[in-house]
Amino acid sequence: MSSTDEAWSVARLARVLKRRVEDDFPATWVKGELVGVKRYPSGHWYFSLRDDLAKVDCTMWKSAASRLKVPLEEGTEVFLLGQPNLWEERTSLRFNVVQVIPAAAVGASAQAIERIKQTLLADGLLDPARKRPIPPFASRIAVVTSTAGAAVRDIITVANRRWPGVELFVVNAAVQGTQAPAEIVTALAMVARLQAIDCCIVGRGGGGKDDLAAFNDEAVCRAIAACPVPVISAVGHEVDVTLADLVADVRAATPSQAAEFALPDRRDVEQRVTMLGTSLIGAAASLVNLRQERLGRTRERLGTALLERLRRAERRVLGVQGRLAPALTRRVAQPQRQLARLEGRLAPAIQRRLARTRGDLGRLAGMLDALSPLGVLGRGYAIPRDAEGRVLRRTAEFAPGSTFTLTVADGIVPVRVEKS
Amino acid sequence: MTDPQSLGDDLKRLEDIVRRLEDDDLALESALALFEEGVQRLKTAQERLASAETRVMQVLNEFAADGTPKVVPLDE
Known part of the structure; x- marks a missing residue:
């Protein structure tokens, strides 16, 4: 105290x-x-x-x-x-x-808005199924707003940041005052006559609640619904939702936000392109590896199978030869010569096929090399293989104490796994 | 003029190409062709991304002979 x-x-x-x-x-x-x-x-x-x-x-x-x-x-x-x-x-x-x-x-205008809302609802204009998606890569965007307001400038700022190269088509219309509804309706009709527009932003910069009247106008709402391209409303008011917001395909709080909805972010897209480039090179590289492996195996299998067949044939011939009288030997000698000739012909044919496939692989590998600025090939790629020459792809394949080889650019390195 | 809409097509096609290249049973000839196309699309996409200024046009209440509204660059 x-x-x-x-x-x-x-x-x-x-x-x-x-x-x-x-x-x-x-x-x-x-x-x-x-x-x-x-x-x-x-x-x-x-x-x-x-x-x-x-x-x-x-x-x-x-x-x-x-x-x-x-x-x-x-x-x-x-x-x-x-x-x-x-x-x-x-x-x-x-x-x-x-x-x-x-x-x-307040009561009267709220009642009037409610009446219009019920009419729009009855006509199906507020149906969520009507909402059209905004194209992911818009290039030509119409903007219906007052050129005296801040909306156009805000949209340009966002466009320059996110997605330069877009074309904005501004259609001037008063967005407040008694003439606003008619001007917005006329402007939307102009948008419909423009060629190849991807979407349309209708809105204004921030303002008081009194200024929202045009965006609760029935004719404006119907014009938005009738617009041939998806419409983003941007009435510049966080709190109040206007009827135009309800009819539009997408509601943005401000023109800046509308531009963000309409335009992709350049950095995201660049990242996606880079990732696709890496995937493309990676897929091609593993394709080459896989084919090379498969070719090696096929060559071995072909060789073994052919040899085995020749040996079997030879054994049969010898067996027959032994059992037959020497007088028949001549008749047997003929198939034997045929077999030898066949062997001579078969081998070059296989060789040629193998060479062709090798040639294709060589071209693909050559292209990968030539594209090195895009990729990572030949810059430290190494292929781990086990004793049988199989490519090791998973950690589980590297048991502690096991040995494998690393194929690098200029040769093969023996490696042992210390611990996994 | 840049056309980002075809950038979308390029990216979609590139994703498709990568998916198909990852298929082990693809014939080598097709793989080669796909890879070549992929590289081309990648280049185009990068070029498109490196493009120009935002252009701002004002639509006039006048019409050309083909019925489209006339446009002029908007003075800022």
């Missing part, structure tokens, strides 16, 4: 109270009934706002009052936007009003 020695002056009390009341008090909407409405010759308004339990004195200065569309009327329900203000000379508190909306107007 304070002592009398430290007594405050009244002025100090008033100042501290003022700070306590005013600091960090955000502009707030309050709903109530207007009473004691007085307009002074100075242009300022004085009145009170009350409900069943409380009453607060209010002021509305001339500057704010000049924006009033209708004069304040005793006894009406209103929404007031304002902040508390403490007058130090009397420590009296007043709510300083900067905006007034008659509750009846």
Whole structure:
């Protein structure tokens, strides 16, 4: 508790109270009934706002009052936007009003919007199945907005960052005021006549709630639904969802966000291209390895099989020869010569086929080499093989203590696995 | 003029080529052809990515002979 020695002056009390009341008090909407409405010759308004339990004195200065569309009327329900203000000379508190909306107007416009919404709903225009996807690589984008606003500039900024090379087709239209709905409808009709447009952004930069009216207009909603390309709405308002947002194929909070939805990010795509390049080289490389392995095995198998057949034939001939009378020997000698000739012909044919396949592989390998700026071949690729020459692909194939070889660019290195 | 729409086609085709190259039973001749095409597409995709400035046009309320609206560069 304070002592009398430290007594405050009244002025100090008033100042501290003022700070306590005013600091960090955000502009707030309050709903109530207007009473004691007085307009002074100075242009300022004085009145009170009350409900069943409380009453607060209010002021509305001339500057704010000049924006009033209708004069304040005793006894009406209103929404007031304002902040508390403490007058130090009397420590009296007043709510300083900067905006007034008659509750009846809010109710009426909300009802009107609801009626339009029901009509659009009945006509199927709000059906989620109607939503069209935005093409993944848009190159020509139409923008319906006011060229006086910030929307176009915001979209250009995002485009330059994410996806330069896109073409924007701006169709000017007022986005607030009584002429806005008709201008937006006309602009959307222009978009329909442009060639090869990928998608359309309809919107405006940020603004107050009053400015949203055009985007709750039935004709605007129907024009959006009728647009031949997917439409992104960008009404520039985080909180309020307009009917245009509901009809559009995609809703963005702001024009910048709309541009982000419409355009891919260059860095993502570059990454994807790089990865595809690596996969392409990798797939080709493993294809060559696989064919080389298979060719080696085929050659061995062919050789063995052929030899085996010749030996069998030889044994049979010898057996027959032994059993037959020498007089018949001549008749046997003939097939034997045939076999020898066949052997002579068969071998070159196989050799030729093998050589052809080797040639193809050589060309493919040569191409991979030639493309080295793109790839990694010949820059430290090594192929591990076991004693049978099989390529080792998984860690499980490298048992501790086992040996294998590494085929590198200029030869083969014997290797032992220390531990896995 | 760059046409990012065909960039999308290039990427789709490249993915398809890589998938097919990974098929062990592919004939060597086809593999070679696919690989050659893949390399070409890769080059095109990279060229497309390295492209130009954003162009901003204003659409006028006037029409050309073919019925399309006239456009002029937008002054910023």
